[in-house]
Amino acid sequence: MAAHADSIKSIERGETGTVVRLVGDIDLHRSHDVHQSLLDVCRERPNKLIVDLRDVAYMDSSGVGTLVEVFRQVNAYKGKLALVAPSARVKNLFQITKLDQFFRIFATPEEALGAD
Amino acid sequence: MSALWPRGVETVDLRIRSDPAHLADMREAVRQMAERCGFAADETDAVALAVDEALTNTIKHGYGGSPEGDIDIHLERLAGELGGGLEVRIRDYGHQVDPEGICSRDLSDIRPGGLGVHIMRCVMDELRYERCQGGGMLVTMRKYLTRHGESPVG
Numbered sequence: 338m339a340a341h342a343d344s345i346k347s348i349e350r351g352e353t354g355t356v357v358r359l360v361g362d363i364d365l366h367r368s369h370d371v372h373q374s375l376l377d378v379c380r381e382r383p384n385k386l387i388v389d390l391r392d393v394a395y396m397d398s399s400g401v402g403t404l405v406e407v408f409r410q411v412n413a414y415k416g417k418l419a420l421v422a423p424s425a426r427v428k429n430l431f432q433i434t435k436l437d438q439f440f441r442i443f444a445t446p447e448e449a450l451g452a453d
Numbered sequence: 454m455s456a457l458w459p460r461g462v463e464t465v466d467l468r469i470r471s472d473p474a475h476l477a478d479m480r481e482a483v484r485q486m487a488e489r490c491g492f493a494a495d496e497t498d499a500v501a502l503a504v505d506e507a508l509t510n511t512i513k514h515g516y517g518g519s520p521e522g523d524i525d526i527h528l529e530r531l532a533g534e535l536g537g538g539l540e541v542r543i544r545d546y547g548h549q550v551d552p553e554g555i556c557s558r559d560l561s562d563i564r565p566g567g568l569g570v571h572i573m574r575c576v577m578d579e580l581r582y583e584r585c586q587g588g589g590m591l592v593t594m595r596k597y598l599t600r601h602g603e604s605p606v607g
Contacts (some may be wrong), residue, residue: 364477364509365509366476395480397502397505398506398509399509401565401568402566403565405563429495429498429499433572434560434572435561436563
């Protein structure tokens, strides 16, 4: 699938869910585009929405806020959000904001898609 | 990215516009200065994050999201105090708020927004907000190294 924002590397839609692969720095400069792109995917109501973070070099609270908002949107239609492979830097941010216990985090998209 | 600051640089003063497109360059500038101060890689990342959060708040709240405001940034290597460290001062000329009203929020309330101050307080050893004469705010943050070159905050 073609990316339609600088921070969206790919969007792969499958039977078990949709995987959105992000890339680069997700800060105030980029988080709005990421937010809009992920909300567009939420409107398709995938049973599982997987956000692949392996190519995300940096994230700040605006990026985290986007993920929280997407979680709320997915939860509203009884779907499931999962994150994949955040870097140590991003994991540290999740720990600081106590969201490491909130998000479901997996090592690969396949694991995330296969999970309950 | 090649080194931005020559060896021996103790202070750096920059002025940027309140455009989020500048945030990435500022993070790199802060990382390099923090590295010169003696912080380890994970600590330079954390300091860059804290400064990024402060700048983000300035852009969003000080200038209401306008990219036309001026932001002055002062980076200063601290010598002697608690083994050295880094001071960052961010001055804007935008909207003023009561410093007493700037606080972290309850993290058990899972919602977007309001995390920047919490992150800054977790990372930095000192954080202070002041209203400036003539308008705008000044944010001053410090992070110290220990006597043996290790940050006291893990």
